[in-house]
Amino acid sequence: MTPGFFIALGVILLVDGMVMAFFAWAVHSPRFAQYRIRTPDRQRISNGRKAVNISLNGLLAISLFAFVFVYFGDALVGEERVPPVMVFGEVLASLMLYDFMYYFLHRGMHNPKLMKYVHGVHHYVRFPTSAESIFLHPAENIAGLGLLCVAISIVGPISPVSFLAVFFIHHIVNILVHSNLVLPHPMFKLFNFWAIKHDLHHGKHLNKNYASIFPFWDQMFGTDA
DSSP states (O other), X not given: OOHHHHHHHHHHHHHHHHHHHHHHHHTTSGGGGGGBSSOOOOXXXXXXXXXXXXXXXHHHHHHHHHHHHHHHHHHHBOSSOOOHHHHHHHHHHHXXXXXXXXXXXXXXXXXXXXXXXXXXXXXXXXXXXXXXXXOOOHHHHHHHHHHHHHHHHXXXXXXXXXXXXXXXXXXXXXXXXXXXXXXXXGGGHHHHHHXXXXXXXXXXXXXXXXXXXXXXXXXHTTOOO
């Protein structure tokens, strides 16, 4: 992995942060009020507690990836350039495998004991916005990111471009599904679909819509809403 790879990774993290900040602002802005899926009410969690949890989980994620790159980087990212069609295949295979495994992780997290002590931290936010996309128990944060690394290692090692694409899509989808916004332009149709599906999971159907990216896992296992 070259310095350019890590610079690109840093740029992606910066873009993710900007997107998260924009949607966190937009959902509370009167300008976007008509596009809210639900209007956030008074939360049970203070802004200070949210900020601490989100900041620590962000640092934990960075630390985890640093550890993985140092000790297992060769299993994730290869050195060779590959043609665009290969990049597409590596990205699609990695994300599909990740989301398949994440479906069962997420569904398992709704076991009463895990829900109470782990995943319930995330669901304690009744009206999640993009900023709360990483309001998590640290064990869930590690499990989710670890699963992504496992999926990539099974498919890979994948090319640096493929890894950066997987990393970006995984993070940006997690932000967008928690946006609590449905935007009118047709270019946002997929984003809106994700946001509506995940809002149903947080609001009306806690035992539905476990998949993060691909809805057919829920359709296949009878948990689609």
